[in-house]
Amino acid sequence: MSVGNHFSLKEDEPDTFQRRTRIFFGLTVLVFVIFFLRLFFLQVIKGPYYREIARKRTLKSIFLSAPRGNIFDRRGLLLAGNVPSFALSLDIKVVHGPAGDEILRRLAKLLGEDFPSLKQRYLFLRKRATTGEVILEQDLDRDLVAQIEARRFYLPGVQIKVEPERYYPLGPKAFHLVGYVSRISAKELEKLGNKGFDASDFLGRTGLEREFDAVLRGKKGRRLVEVDARGRVRKVVAEEPPIIGNSLVLTVDSFIQQTTYRVLGNVAGAMVIMSPRDGHLLALVSRPSVDPVYFVKKFPPKLWQKINRDKRSPLMNKALAAYPPGSTFKVVTAIAALTKGVVTPETTVFCPGYYRLGRRLFRCWKWGGHGEVNLIKALEVSCDVYFYYLGEQVGIDYLSKIAHECGLGELTGLGFVEESPGLIPSRAWKERVYRRPWQKGETLNVAIGQGAVKVTPLQLARLYAAIVNGGKLYRPWCVARIVDPYGQIIKEYGPEVVARLPIPPRDLSFIRKGLVAAVNAKDGTGRAAALKNILVGGKTGTAQIVSMKRRIHSKKLPYLKRDHAWFVAYAPAEAPEIVTVVFIEHGGHGGSVAAPVAKKFLKAYFEGGK
Amino acid sequence: MQGVKNLFDWKILSIILALLVAGGLNQASAAMGGLFFKRQLLWFALGLSIFTVLAFTDYRKLLTPRVLIILYTILLLSLVVLFLKHTRWLRMAGFGIQPSEFAKLVLIGIFSLLLAQRKDTQYLDLKTFLLMSAFAFPVIILVAVTDLDQGGMLFLLYASYIVMAGIPRRYAVALFLVTVFLVFIVGPDLWNKLKPYQRERVEAFLNPEAYRLSRGYQILQALIAVGSGGLKGLGFHKGLSSRLNFLPEKHTDLAFAVWAEEWGFLGAAFVLALFGALILIILKTAYQTRDELGRYLCFGVATMLFWEVTINAGGILHLLPVASVPLPFLSYGGSSVLVNLAGLGLVFAVSRRRYSFR
Numbered sequence: 001m002s003v004g005n006h007f008s009l010k011e012d013e014p015d016t017f018q019r020r021t022r023i024f025f026g027l028t029v030l031v032f033v034i035f036f037l038r039l040f041f042l043q044v045i046k047g048p049y050y051r052e053i054a055r056k057r058t059l060k061s062i063f064l065s066a067p068r069g070n071i072f073d074r075r076g077l078l079l080a081g082n083v084p085s086f087a088l089s090l091d092i093k094v095v096h097g098p099a100g101d102e103i104l105r106r107l108a109k110l111l112g113e114d115f116p117s118l119k120q121r122y123l124f125l126r127k128r129a130t131t132g133e134v135i136l137e138q139d140l141d142r143d144l145v146a147q148i149e150a151r152r153f154y155l156p157g158v159q160i161k162v163e164p165e166r167y168y169p170l171g172p173k174a175f176h177l178v179g180y181v182s183r184i185s186a187k188e189l190e191k192l193g194n195k196g197f198d199a200s201d202f203l204g205r206t207g208l209e210r211e212f213d214a215v216l217r218g219k220k221g222r223r224l225v226e227v228d229a230r231g232r233v234r235k236v237v238a239e240e241p242p243i244i245g246n247s248l249v250l251t252v253d254s255f256i257q258q259t260t261y262r263v264l265g266n267v268a269g270a271m272v273i274m275s276p277r278d279g280h281l282l283a284l285v286s287r288p289s290v291d292p293v294y295f296v297k298k299f300p301p302k303l304w305q306k307i308n309r310d311k312r313s314p315l316m317n318k319a320l321a322a323y324p325p326g327s328t329f330k331v332v333t334a335i336a337a338l339t340k341g342v343v344t345p346e347t348t349v350f351c352p353g354y355y356r357l358g359r360r361l362f363r364c365w366k367w368g369g370h371g372e373v374n375l376i377k378a379l380e381v382s383c384d385v386y387f388y389y390l391g392e393q394v395g396i397d398y399l400s401k402i403a404h405e406c407g408l409g410e411l412t413g414l415g416f417v418e419e420s421p422g423l424i425p426s427r428a429w430k431e432r433v434y435r436r437p438w439q440k441g442e443t444l445n446v447a448i449g450q451g452a453v454k455v456t457p458l459q460l461a462r463l464y465a466a467i468v469n470g471g472k473l474y475r476p477w478c479v480a481r482i483v484d485p486y487g488q489i490i491k492e493y494g495p496e497v498v499a500r501l502p503i504p505p506r507d508l509s510f511i512r513k514g515l516v517a518a519v520n521a522k523d524g525t526g527r528a529a530a531l532k533n534i535l536v537g538g539k540t541g542t543a544q545i546v547s548m549k550r551r552i553h554s555k556k557l558p559y560l561k562r563d564h565a566w567f568v569a570y571a572p573a574e575a576p577e578i579v580t581v582v583f584i585e586h587g588g589h590g591g592s593v594a595a596p597v598a599k600k601f602l603k604a605y606f607e608g609g610k
Numbered sequence: 611m612q613g614v615k616n617l618f619d620w621k622i623l624s625i626i627l628a629l630l631v632a633g634g635l636n637q638a639s640a641a642m643g644g645l646f647f648k649r650q651l652l653w654f655a656l657g658l659s660i661f662t663v664l665a666f667t668d669y670r671k672l673l674t675p676r677v678l679i680i681l682y683t684i685l686l687l688s689l690v691v692l693f694l695k696h697t698r699w700l701r702m703a704g705f706g707i708q709p710s711e712f713a714k715l716v717l718i719g720i721f722s723l724l725l726a727q728r729k730d731t732q733y734l735d736l737k738t739f740l741l742m743s744a745f746a747f748p749v750i751i752l753v754a755v756t757d758l759d760q761g762g763m764l765f766l767l768y769a770s771y772i773v774m775a776g777i778p779r780r781y782a783v784a785l786f787l788v789t790v791f792l793v794f795i796v797g798p799d800l801w802n803k804l805k806p807y808q809r810e811r812v813e814a815f816l817n818p819e820a821y822r823l824s825r826g827y828q829i830l831q832a833l834i835a836v837g838s839g840g841l842k843g844l845g846f847h848k849g850l851s852s853r854l855n856f857l858p859e860k861h862t863d864l865a866f867a868v869w870a871e872e873w874g875f876l877g878a879a880f881v882l883a884l885f886g887a888l889i890l891i892i893l894k895t896a897y898q899t900r901d902e903l904g905r906y907l908c909f910g911v912a913t914m915l916f917w918e919v920t921i922n923a924g925g926i927l928h929l930l931p932v933a934s935v936p937l938p939f940l941s942y943g944g945s946s947v948l949v950n951l952a953g954l955g956l957v958f959a960v961s962r963r964r965y966s967f968r
C-alpha cells in the first residue's frame with residue numbers, strides 16, 4: 001500500500017458512497033471469513049470422514065469365482081467338470097431411456113424375441129437387480145455369442161460374461177452318486193452372505209457334490225477395483241486370485257456305473273456294486289434319475305412338475321434309502337442263531353408249510369412246505385419256517401443286537417446326508433413308538449425280513465461283502481483320493497474295517513454254501529442269476545408291503561402295494577470280486593424280477609457281454 | 611491530487627494472473643480429453659486482450675449513453691432470439707455465447723452511468739430508480755425465462771446497485787414489510803405454485819440425503835469431493851471424484867469442488883483468498899476513486915464478482931442452494947471469462963486514474 005493511499009483515505013470526511021462502500025467491504029470480509037471457516041470445517045475437520053466416504057464410493061470388491069474341482073472316476077474319466085457358459089449381461093446404468101430402448105431393440109432382433117416382451121423382461125429383472133447389472137439370458141449358444149460380439153460397438157452396456165458352469169458327462173446315469181449343484185437361494189444367501197458367498201454361487205446339494213462341497217469349492221478370489229460414477233471399472237487396485245477347488249478321484253468306474261444304470265432298466269430301484277475285498281464302491285445307481293444339468297441351468301417347468309409328481313421319486317437316492325429287506329435278511333437270522341448256538345449248520349427243521357406259534361399259524365412262502373431243511377437248504381430254498389424257528393429261538397433282543405453288529409440299523413459311514421440308517425425293531429423301539437409291548441409273532445416276521453425291519457441297499461451290500469470276505473465289515477467308500485488342480489495328492493482314502501461279524505469263519509462258510517446253492521442248486525430261489533462259467537452266490541428277497549392272509553401275485557396289486565424285489569449276488573463264489581445288490585421298488589418277486597437284473601450285470605461285468 | 615501520474619495496479623493484475631493459472635490448471639484436470647482446457651486457454655487469451663484494451667482506454671469516452679444504448683439493444687435483441695428459441699446459447703462459429711453473461715456488464719455500465727449522472731448522491735431519486743428498473747427488468751425477465759439462476763444473478767446485481775444508491779428509510783421499511791408479507795402470506799402459496807424441480811432444489815438443499823439420487827446428488831458429491839481434499843489435497847489430476855466422474859458439471863458449476871479436492875484446504879483457501887482480495891481491492895479502488903462513473907463501475911464489478919463467487923462457492927460448500935452460476939476463471943465458459951476480464955479491465959482503467967478526476 002502506498003503512502004498516498006493512506007493519505008487519501010484519511011484526508012477528507014468520507015462521502016455517502018464511501019461510507020456505503022465500507023459496509024460492502026465489511027460484508028465481503030464477513031462472507032469470506034464464513035467461507036474460510038466452512039472450508040476448514042469440511043476439509044480439515046471432516047476431511048477423514050469424507051475421504052472415507054469417497055473411498056467406499058469408488059472402491060468395490062468383486063468376488064472372483066473359483067472354478068469348482070472336478071470329479072473323476074477311477075480311470076480318470078470325468079464325472080463332473082466345468083464348461084464355459086456365456087451369459088448376456090446388461091449394464092442398467094447404460095441401458096435405460098430411449099438409448100436403452102434402441103439397444104434392447106437391437107438385442108431383440110439378435111435374440112429373435114419381440115421387443116416389447118424383451119423390454120418387459122428386462123424391466124422386471126432390472127427392478128430386482130442388486131449389482132448394477134441384469135443377466136438377461138444365461139447359457140447363450142456360441143453362434144449368438146459371436147453375433148453379439150461382432151456388434152459390440154452398437155450395443156453399449158451389453159456384455160458377454162464367461163463363467164464356469166458345472167457339467168456332468170454321465171448325466172442321469174451318475175446323478176445320485178455324484179449329486180448336483182444349484183444356485184444359492186435368496187434365503188441361503190441371507191445366512192451365508194457374510195461368509196463370502198454371493199448370488200452367483202452354486203452349492204452342492206446331494207451326493208458327492210454336497211459331501212465334498214468344501215473340498216470342491218475352492219476359495220474365491222477378490223478383486224478390489226475402482227469404479228466410476230457409472231459403475232464401470234476403471235482400475236484394479238488389488239487382486240487376490242481365486243484358488244481352484246480340489247478334485248476327487250473315485251473308486252467308481254464309469255463304465256460299470258453306466259452298465260449298472262443300463263441293466264437296472266426303467267424301474268424304480270437301486271443297485272450297489274461293491275468290492276468285498278475292501279468295501280469300495282464300483283457303482284451306485286438309483287432309478288428313475290434326473291439329468292443334473294437342469295439344476296445347473298434351469299428346469300423346464302413341465303419337467304419339474306413331472307418329477308415332483310412322479311411317485312417313483314426320481315430325486316431320491318434309493319440306494320441309501322431304507323426298505324424292508326425280505327429274505328435277504330435271513331442271513332442275519334442265521335448268524336444270530338449260529339452265534340447263539342441254538343442251531344448248528346447241520347440242525348434240521350421240518351417245514352410243513354407253516355409254523356405254529358401259540359394259536360397263530362405263520363406260513364412258509366411255499367404252499368405244502370419244504371420238509372426237512374438244514375441251514376444250507378433253508379438258504380437255498382429260502383424256507384420261512386426254518387427262519388421262524390431260528391427267530392423264535394434267539395428272540396428279538398438278541399436278533400436285533402446281531403443285526404446292529406451286522407451294520408444294519410446304523411449309518412454305514414459313507415457320509416452322504418441322504419443316507420438313512422434303516423430300522424431294526426426291538427422291544428424298546430416298539431414301546432417307544434407304539435407304546436405297546438413286543439409280540440412274539442413280530443420276532444418271526446423280523447426273522448424273515450418282514451415287518452418293521454428296514455435296510456438300505458448299501459447296508460446289504462456291505463453285509464454280504466463281509467459274509468464273503470470272512471467277516472470284515474468295511475466302511476463303504478467311493479472317494480479314493482483328493483487331488484489338487486496339479487494332480488498332487490492332498491488326501492488318500494483306504495479301506496476301513498469298522499467291525500467284524502460276530503461269527504466264526506467256519507460258520508460263515510456254511511452261509512456262503514447256502515448262498516451258492518440259492519443260485520445254483522435245483523430248487524434255488526435265485527437260479528435266474530446263475531452264469532455258465534462263473535459261480536455266483538446270492539440271495540433273493542421279496543418284501544411284502546401289505547400283510548395278506550394269502551399271497552397274491554404282485555402284478556395283480558396296485559403299484560404302491562406291490563412287493564419290493566431284492567437280489568444280492570456275489571461272484572466269483574470262490575474268490576469274490578464284487579458284491580451287487582439289486583433293489584426294485586414294488587418290483588414284485590425277487591427271484592424272478594431282481595435276480596435276472598443281477599445276472600445281466602454279472603454277465604456284462606465278467607464277460608463284457610452287452 | 612491532480613497531476614498524479616497514472617497508476618499501474620500490480621496487485622489486481624497479479625491476482626488476475628494467479629486466478630487464470632488456477633483456472634487453467636483446474637480445466638486441465640477436470641476437462642475430459644483436453645478440449646475444454648484448450649478452449650479455456652483460448653478464452654483466457656481473448657479475455658486478456660479485451661482486458662488490455664479496456665485497461666488502457668478512457669472508460670469515460672467508451673461508456674457513453676449512445677454506446678450503452680446500442681449494446682443494450684443488441685443484448686435485448688439476442689435475448690429475444692434466445693427466448694424464442696428456448697435456449698441459453700447463441701451459436702457462433704462453433705462456440706456458444708451466453709448473452710446472459712454479457713447482460714451483467716451492460717447493466718453495470720447502464721447503472722453506473724445513471725447513478726453517476728444524478729444530482730442527489732444521498733438517496734436514490736424516483737426518476738433514476740424508474741430508469742434503472744426500466745432497463746433492468748426486461749433483461750432480467752428475458753434471462754430468467756431460459757436461465758433462472760442467471761436471472762437471479764442479474765437481480766442481485768440490480769438490488770446491490772439500488773442499495774448502494776441509497777434507499778430512503780421509509781422506502782426501506784416499506785420494502786421490508788412487503789418482503790415479510792411476501793414470505794409469510796403469499797410465500798407458501800407461491801411455493802406451491804413453483805414447478806416441482808424448482809421446489810426440489812431448495813428441498814434438496816435442506817436435506818440432500820433424501821434427494822440423494824436427484825438434486826441432492828450434486829450437493830453430496832460436491833461435499834464429498836471438497837471434504838476428501840483434506841488439508842493438502844489429493845494432488846493434481848488425482849481427484850477421485852473428478853477422475854471417476856462422480857462430479858456432474860465438474861468443469862463448469864462444480865469446478866471449484868474439483869479444485870478443492872485436488873489442492874485441499876490450502877489450495878481452496880488460496881483461491882478464495884484471491885477472490886476475496888480482488889473484491890476488496892476493487893472496493894477500495896471504488897472508495898478511492900473520485901469519479902462518479904468510475905467508482906460505480908468498480909462497485910458493480912466488485913458486486914458481480916462477489917455474487918458469482920458467493921453463489922457458486924456457497925452452493926458447493928452447502929451454505930446455499932446449488933445454482934448454476936460459474937465461478938470466474940475456474941469454471942469453463944467463454945462468456946464468463948470474457949465478461950469478468952472485461953469488467954476487470956474497466957476496473958483497471960479506473961484504478962489507473964483513480965486520483966485524476968476530482
Ligand SMILES: [Zn+2]
Pocket residue numbers: 351353364365366369370371382383384385386
Ligand atoms: Zn419252508
